[in-house]
Amino acid sequence: MKHPLFKSAILACIICCCLGEAKSQIVARPVAAKKTIVKPLPVLKTPAALIDTFFSKYKKDGTSAAIDYLFGTNKMFNNEAAIAILKGKLDSVQRSFGQYIGRELVSQKSAGISLVFYSYLVKFTVQPMRFEFMFYKPQNDWLLYRFKYDDQMDLELEEAGKINNKRP
Numbered sequence: 001m002k003h004p005l006f007k008s009a010i011l012a013c014i015i016c017c018c019l020g021e022a023k024s025q026i027v028a029r030p031v032a033a034k035k036t037i038v039k040p041l042p043v044l045k046t047p048a049a050l051i052d053t054f055f056s057k058y059k060k061d062g063t064s065a066a067i068d069y070l071f072g073t074n075k076m077f078n079n080e081a082a083i084a085i086l087k088g089k090l091d092s093v094q095r096s097f098g099q100y101i102g103r104e105l106v107s108q109k110s111a112g113i114s115l116v117f118y119s120y121l122v123k124f125t126v127q128p129m130r131f132e133f134m135f136y137k138p139q140n141d142w143l144l145y146r147f148k149y150d151d152q153m154d155l156e157l158e159e160a161g162k163i164n165n166k167r168p
Contacts, residue, residue: 045141045142046142047116047118047133047135047142048118050070050073050133050135050142050144051118051120051133053069054066054069054070054133055103057069058100059100062091063087063090063091063094064087064091067083067086067087067090068083070133070144070147071083071144071147073141073142073143073144074143074144074145076143077144090149093129093149093151094124096126097124097125097126097127097128097129097151098124098125098126098127099124099125100122100123100124101123101124101125102122102123103120103121103122103123103131104120104121104123105118105119105120106119106120106121106130106153107119113137114136114137114138115134115135115136115137115145116134116135117132117133117134118132118133118134118135119131119132119133120132120133121153122149127151127154128151128153128154129149129150129151129153130149130150130151130152130153131147131148131149132146132147132148132149133146133147134146134147
């Protein structure tokens with residue numbers, strides 16, 4: 001009859017041998033160190049930063065690059081034909097208004113924290129124009145929601161200055 005401690009001693013030896021072998025296998029096969037690549041956090045662009053970049057591209061690279069950048073913020077704007085028409089119209093208007101000089105913020109409004117509107121007086125050598133931007137933030141990123149331009153700002157200002165527009 002075998003002694004119970006004898007079984008325990010044999011079992012302990014087997015476990016130690018297995019652990020020792022496993023340990024030696026780990027030591028015998030060193031694992032190559034993984035290179036840790038630290039990715040920078042994405043820069044969350046604000047609507048004002050998007051507009052600044054738009055105007056910078058507009059001045060430096062022209063209408064096409066600026067519109068591509070702006071509409072590139074929202075993948076839903078994928079109608080290339082309509083975007084090409086917009087670029088063509090804005091280019092022809094700019095040619096008749098003269099060289100781009102700069103911009104002035106006229107109005108900034110928000111509806112909650114996820115929908116914002118910016119209106120700019122855009123200065124050219126011949127006459128001004130108005131650019132309107134609306135941005136929407138459904139989750140983390142701001143997307144272009146609407147872009148409009150017109151040359152009616154001077155008429156609206158004139159109309160607002162008339163006496164008959166004052167309400168009692």
